[in-house]
Amino acid sequence: MPRRERLRSFLETRLARRVIVAVIIVNAVTLGAATSETLIAHMGGFLHTVDRITLAVFVVELAARVYAYGRAFVKDPWNLFDALVVLIALIPATGPLSVLRTLRILRALRLISAVPSMRRVVSALLSAIPGMASIIGLLLLIMYVAAVIATELFRPVAPEHFTDLATSLYTLFQVMTGEGWPDIAAEVMAERPWAWIFFIAYILTSSYVVLNLFIAVVVNALDDQTVSAEERRTEDKLDAILRELARLHARIDALENPETGQRPNSPAQIPS
Numbered sequence: 001m002p003r004r005e006r007l008r009s010f011l012e013t014r015l016a017r018r019v020i021v022a023v024i025i026v027n028a029v030t031l032g033a034a035t036s037e038t039l040i041a042h043m044g045g046f047l048h049t050v051d052r053i054t055l056a057v058f059v060v061e062l063a064a065r066v067y068a069y070g071r072a073f074v075k076d077p078w079n080l081f082d083a084l085v086v087l088i089a090l091i092p093a094t095g096p097l098s099v100l101r102t103l104r105i106l107r108a109l110r111l112i113s114a115v116p117s118m119r120r121v122v123s124a125l126l127s128a129i130p131g132m133a134s135i136i137g138l139l140l141l142i143m144y145v146a147a148v149i150a151t152e153l154f155r156p157v158a159p160e161h162f163t164d165l166a167t168s169l170y171t172l173f174q175v176m177t178g179e180g181w182p183d184i185a186a187e188v189m190a191e192r193p194w195a196w197i198f199f200i201a202y203i204l205t206s207s208y209v210v211l212n213l214f215i216a217v218v219v220n221a222l223d224d225q226t227v228s229a230e231e232r233r234t235e236d237k238l239d240a241i242l243r244e245l246a247r248l249h250a251r252i253d254a255l256e257n258p259e260t261g262q263r264p265n266s267p268a269q270i271p272s
Contacts (some may be wrong), residue, residue, distance in 0.1 A: 008068040011061075020061060021114050027054035029107035035055065051104075058086050078113040085110055121222065128221035132214065139210045143172055146202050153198070157191035158184070175199065176206045 010016055011168040030050045033039045037046065062083060066073050073079050085106050110119045147168035154162040161184055175181040181199065188195045 004068050004070070007064060011065060011068055017114060020057075022056050023057050024108060024111045024114060026050065027058075028105070030054070031105050054107075055086075055089055058089070058110070062086050078119060082110055082113055088115070094126075124222035124224070125218065127224065128217045131217040131221070134211045135210060135217065138213075139206060141241065142206055142210070143169060143176070146198075146206075147172055150198070152187050154192065154195065158188050161187070169240070172206075175203065178203075178207070186190065 027050075030047050033043070034047050034051070065079065065082075069076075069079070088103050089107055107261075112122055147165055149163055150162050150172065151168045162168045171184060175184060181203070185196065185199045188199075
């Protein structure tokens, strides 16, 4: 087996993946601990050493993957994501670039690409963006219509919340999140007792209906990702079986006619 294939097989083993996941977790914990002045005072040198070691592991692992996969490396978006995270960590964070030190925590995001289940969830979210965009447009339309109505109806009784369209949009966004809306509703209902109809209808439409639509789109995308993953695994298994059958067929041909490696054409040619 060629060296690249052996290295590729090793990188795809469960042991190699678990080691990388463990290094990512250790690095994330180290970067979190480095935000504590107390820990820096007592263990600053140790934390810096661990950070350098984990970064070296990431660089070696990335170089190994580039060598093992060759041109196929750049065809996988997750490989490009890992490369970008590692390259950002290699930029010297001194002088004007000192702000890049805060970006070291991006290395923790490599856990997404290292754990297949997380990768499927993120892929599902990305594939759901077109459907989510339509739902966001629907939500903005509902908020806009409700803001115009609320401005016209409630500006005289609650000008601090509904004085103009922009203020009404902000107030209705706050109502949609459920933060402090009873106080706003109580203030309006003191002068407009029927205002509860507006608030309940708006909350049911914007929060519950639209939120359920978001969940439905994401769950549907996640189901599609799961089915696609199962199909890919099935195809990989079939390919492996076909390769094994081809190898066995070649060996049988070689055994039947060791001199030429070809199968005899007639029963008379078969040695007794």
